[in-house]
Amino acid sequence: MADEMDVVPPSPRGTKRKGDENLPLPAPRRIRALAQDVVNKIAAGEIIVAPEHALKELIENAVDAGSTSLEVVVKDGGLKLLQITDNGHGIDKEDLAILCERFTTSKLKAFEDLSSIGTYGFRGEALASISHIAHLSVTTRTKESSCAWRAHYSDGKLVSPKPGQSAEPKPIAGRGGTQITVEDLFYNVPSRRRAFRSASEEYAKILDMVARYAVHCAGVSFSCKKHGASTADISVPTAAGTLDRIRQIHKATVANELVTLNAENERWGFKCEGWISSANYSAKRTTLLLFINHRSVESSIIKKAVEQTYATFLPKGGRPFVYLSLDIEPARVDVNVHPTKREVHFLNEDEIIAIICDEIRNSLSKVDTSRSFMTQSLLSNQPKVPLATPVKQTTPGTSTTPTLTTQRSDPRPPPTTVTKKRNENNLVRTDASARKITSMLQSHPSVDGVINEDEDMDYEFTEKEASSCRLTSIKELRAQVRDAMHNELTDIISTHTFVGIVDEQRRIAAIQGGVKLFLVDYGMLCNEYFYQLGLTDFANYGSIRFNPPLPLQDLLKVAAEQEKRNAGDAADEVDWNEVVDSVRQQLVDRRSLMAEYFSLEITEEGEVCSIPLLVKGYTPSMAKLPQFLLRLGPYVDWDSEKECFQSFLRELASFYVPESLPLPPTIPQDESGKGKEKVVEEDPEIAIRREKVRKAVENVIFPACKARLVATKGLLKGVMEVANLKGLYRVFERC
Known part of the structure; x- marks a missing residue:
């Protein structure tokens, strides 16, 4: 009984089993030669993997034929139609019969010729492979021939274009050279045809292939377009040099x-x-x-x-x-x-x-x-932000030409001046260091004894080196500013004397330029200045750090509530909670980009740690921070590099523009309401903000604009001349 209960242990893993000798062995499979059709299709699949490979073979054959002009026409990414026309020496009529047979070539005679081959094609497989997987037709004419000949091919052999007609090449009218037309590529290999995802993707690959040979083949013109299109996507003339070809294509x-x-x-x-x-x-x-x-x-x-x-x-x-x-x-x-x-x-x-x-x-x-390098204005030990000095031509009669590039932090040499004979009617005090009327008034601290909250701000300097920006998109944006420069207005801004703020609500200030008095929309001026500052100091900004960090979700909700109030009846059509969540997710997902280029640090948990600091001595109004963060979602083009940087810097500049404050409250002096108005005490917080804006505009922003702003033509709408001293002299001379 014990012997019957014994269990045989399993054989160890990996032990080779012995075959059952009682089972008959299968008959050995015979080796057969593949059918020629299968052989040809396998070979065709190795050589012609995609339409771009077929085109590559055809381009190389055309260049080998001495062509100086190649025209490519494509339909449905080359799967429906791929046609190339050249002006080479053509193909003899007698060679058309074996043109598409495998291993027929005019470039090799012996195997040893491979060691000195200097042409593109040499194995004679390209046209043969194409003929096995597509409908192929060839139209060619040699220099000696009186007419062109057209032949149709299938599976490497001549075939008739229509049932009942002869397969022999037909004489037709045509120009010198060869035109090869490939239609319905991979029509008999459905698995290969289904592998192509989209016609546009295949057309892009074809354009890349044509572009490569268009750059390299000097003395050959190239054109490539879609079937039925009126203009070519690539067009390179014969006489273009290599650098010109790169410029046209890339x-x-x-x-x-x-x-x-x-x-x-x-x-x-x-x-x-x-x-x-x-x-x-x-x-x-x-x-x-x-x-x-x-x-x-x-x-x-x-x-x-x-x-x-x-x-x-x-x-x-x-x-x-x-x-x-x-x-x-x-x-x-x-x-x-x-x-x-x-x-x-x-x-x-x-x-x-x-x-x-x-x-x-x-x-x-x-x-x-x-190479051009940018300087970091906030990470050096300089007490002031290094400003770009306009380069002025001191030769009499020449105009001033400022540039948008920053200089090194080396001490700037004193400006060269040209002494001119003074005219008495031009003697107007324009020295900014001269005593002003405001200096004669007794200074009063603002509410709660606060004059300027920036005076008590602590600045921490780091050893970080400024990085040079070589992004093409930023260079193009800087070039756009230079191209839009208005020379006369730039000269006025760079030599002006600040007079004072006229209207804080409309953000209008008065400046003096020469013998003229101007009213300037300093909101528009600041917007352009901070945008240009963002370009010149790109990726080298300082940081305004928040301790503790601010919750992004709460800031966006504050901005959304403000937008909801401003929208009025239309506010009910928008799901503001969804807007807040969407913008928050956008900013969190792009926190790495904003931290690297804009010093805007947001944690993965959605906390704002810092925002960019553009100018030392001036802090933008934090009341505008929620609106600034909310607008970064819908108003910044995050999909395109150049548009992304431009739109982000525009929003950043708008955030840095001094806020628009209401005029101080006033009441009439008499009960009738017609006497001189009297200023009454206003809200303490508004008073502090008003004092901050006044000092920032006069002591920080306008001096900075004077030193580095490139006044563009768009600023002309924000500048108005209100007085010309020369004109006033002419009026009073009559008295």
């Missing part, structure tokens, strides 16, 4: 920052020419146009080496634009390693890459002196 922001690259070494048998971006340019991803022996290829090794070389010159996350054309001795290159010839192997790869990277490093070092 825009001037790239072309303006390129420097030439030349490297050569006889030992390793190579020569390299190209254009590389300087340290003033950086993008989010690397653009590498790499050509080896005039063939567009990819190389992850070269790309990685170039990025590592640029890492010491560009800010974190910055990527370069690089166009390289390598000529390597054909015997050292193996181009027959990839079905689409997308990758090539060459000897002494590491040594050649090292030489190229060394030359890139040397080229960047040579132009490094041209």
Whole structure:
């Protein structure tokens, strides 16, 4: 009984089982040759992976044929139609019969010819592969032929265009060169056709392929457009040089920052020419146009080496634009390693890459002196914010030309002046240091003894170094300001004398420029000044820190309640709680960007720790903070870099504009209400804020505008001339 209860232990894991010798063995499978149709489709799938690969083969064939003009027409991303027309030497009628058969070529005769191949295509597989997976037609005419010939192909063979017609090529009228039309690509490979997500995505890849060869192939014009479109998306003329081609395709922001690259070494048998971006340019991803022996290829090794070389010159996350054309001795290159010839192997790869990277490093070092750097106004030990000094031409008769660039924190040399003969009617006191009427009045502290709350503010200086901004978007925004500069108004602002505030509610102040008196909308003036200050000191702002941090949700609710009151009857149509939650989530999600570029720190829990400090000695009204934070949601374009920076800085400038305060309350002197009005005591808080605005406008903002503001044409609407002393003299001379 015990023997019957014994359990046989399981065999250890991994033990090989023995086959049952009683079972019959299966018959061995016979080896058969694949059907030729299957072979051709497999080969076609290796060479023509997507429409862009078919186009690449056709472009290379056209350039090999001596073409100087290539026209590409695309429909549905190349899946419905892919047509390329060239003006090359064409194809002889006698060769059309075997044009699309595999391994038919005019460029190779023996295997040894591969070691000296200097053309694009050489294996004779491109047209053959296309004919197996698409409807292919070829129209061609040689220089000696009296007419053009059109042929249709399927599975590598000539076929008739319509049932019952001959498959032989048909004579037609046509110009010299070749036109290849590919229709219904992958019509018989449904699995491959379903793999393409969208026609627009495939068209973008085709444009990229055309753009690469358009940059490289000097002396060849390129155009690429969608079928039925009136204008081409890419159009490069024959006479355009390499730099002009880059400018037309990749825009001037790239072309303006390129420097030439030349490297050569006889030992390793190579020569390299190209254009590389300087340290003033950086993008989010690397653009590498790499050509080896005039063939567009990819190389992850070269790309990685170039990025590592640029890492010491560009800010974190910055990527370069690089166009390289390598000529390597054909015997050292193996181009027959990839079905689409997308990758090539060459000897002494590491040594050649090292030489190229060394030359890139040397080229960047040579132009490094041209880089522009920004100064940090709040992180230095200077008592005042370093202001950009307008560059003035001191030659008589020339105009003043201020610039929007900041200077180094070195002591500025005294301005050069030109002595002119004085006219008696121009003797008007304009020295800002001279005694004013306000200095004769007895100074009274404001309510509760507070004169200026900024005087007691503590400033902490850090050792942080100012970073230079090389973002193309910021450079373009600065250029827009310079382009909109009004020379005469800028000269008036830079030489004015502040007279006083006229109306705090409408934010109007009086200034004197020469012999003229002007009324200025200082709200508009401050908005432009703080916007320009945000551009010049971009990513180098100081911080106004809150201790303890302020809850973002509560601030947004305060702003939403104010918006709700202002909206009136329309307020019921908006879910303000949803607005608050949406804006809060937007700001929390983008806290890293705001902290890096704008010194606006928000925690993950939604607490505001700091806001940017633009000017030392002036703090914006905290009453405007909730509205500022709420507007950062709907009024900032977070999807586009340039528009994001511009809209954010505009909102920041609006926040920094001094607040509009009501006029002091007054009552008539007599009971009739017609006598002189008498100012009565106003709310203590309003009085404090009024005193703060007055001192900030006179002592901080207008002196800063005088030193660095570039007055734009838009400010003309906020400046009005009210008196001209020369004109007054002419009037009184009659008396």
